[in-house]
Amino acid sequence: MREALAGWLGPAEWQAVALSLQVSFWATLASLPLGIFVAYALARWSFPGKQLLNGLVHLPLILPPVVTGYLLLIVFGRRGSVGQFLEQWFGIVLSFRWTGAAVAAAVMAFPLMVRAIRLAIEAVDPKLEAAASTLGASRPFVFATVTLPLVLPGIVAGAILAFAKAMGEFGATITFVSNIPGETQTIPSAIYAFLQVPGGQEAAGRLVIVAIVIAMAALLLSEFVARRVAKLVAGS
Template sequence: MIDLSPDAWIAIGLSFKVAAVSTLVLLPVATALALMLARADFPGKALVDGLIHLPLVLPPVVTGYALLLLFGRKGLIGAFLDHYFGIVFAFRWTGAVLAAAVMALPIVVRAIRLSIEAVDRKLEEAAGTLGAGPVATFFLVTLPLATPGILVGATLGFAKSLGEFGATITFVSNIPGETRTIASAIYTASQSPDGDLEALTLSGIAVAMGLGALVLSEVIARRSRRAL
């Protein structure tokens, strides 16, 4: 049995919860954005692509601060959501989900976009000649063929969400039982004089979870290539 404090186990459970919800929320959005970038031509496409991938090149703290300005209780969007719908993201576990989703978005969009671009356009055109509209063609042709890429993107997004730290701690702080994920727990333990062992144990768990997700994504990718 791994010797960890109750707060550490709660942080591990919260990390899985945040990563799972983040991935579920992120997938439809990422798929729609990937389809738009892969199939549509419109003015400002390069700018949209750059904005989607911006979290990859910005310091995570900057992304977290931007989320705080937008979705904080007094933010441009957060104040509206709080006043009219009672929805609060800042300093809540739902805010950790939002931060994780934003940070994972570029990775997921990239994986799905490459998968959609690999779909033979002639198959989509053939579906159109048989009477299928754009929506039916997407669900009957494009989506099934792009499913391996979507699964890989989901796996990588889940792994990224598990390890997210900078944007999360800036946006929702490090509240035990509410926003303290495994990454925040490692940081907290490392700052404690007697927390080295717990920090090391949690780091090992984080490495195992991240490596497991990466191996799973590679297995999915290989099996999908064999099936094609």
């Protein structure tokens, strides 16, 4: 299948597709543990600043993506407070690198992930967790043995939706890491670049088809996997 796709797409187009998959995979994988933690905190805990945290989590959905990308550049750029620290102490540079594109995609997809997981956690009867606690189980043990299996369909759905969102991220990515072929040029930025040159419409059209296919496949896979996991959990 890869050979057929590579034959249909040009080298630059295939490079953009491969980079998009790489960026989206790592963006989803790296943000998933934090997404589960934040979703659980918002669903189960009461603490000062809870509404502020909820607002910050969903802020990327409200802000223009370019604004989010600019904020990432200020914070994680080479002159930013966090960016300077990462470069000086760990040799990690995010701005104008594919790793920065993964960070931008993760930030933009994070609200969708958290919302899906939070709704799944809120659907779990707290009495089940309370019953396990009264038997002497610790909170982490209750989460791992009671809550996590029940919310697994929501986690899977949230992760896949976040992956699909990361695949389509454009504004924050191009602002934070620019549009460098082979380094930061994902499918959306490649489409934009092709549309800026004469005769690039055909290549842009092929990438649009690829983007639609991947997005639809992700949505269908999300529904299928969530239902399969739900059946497995119900039957166990």
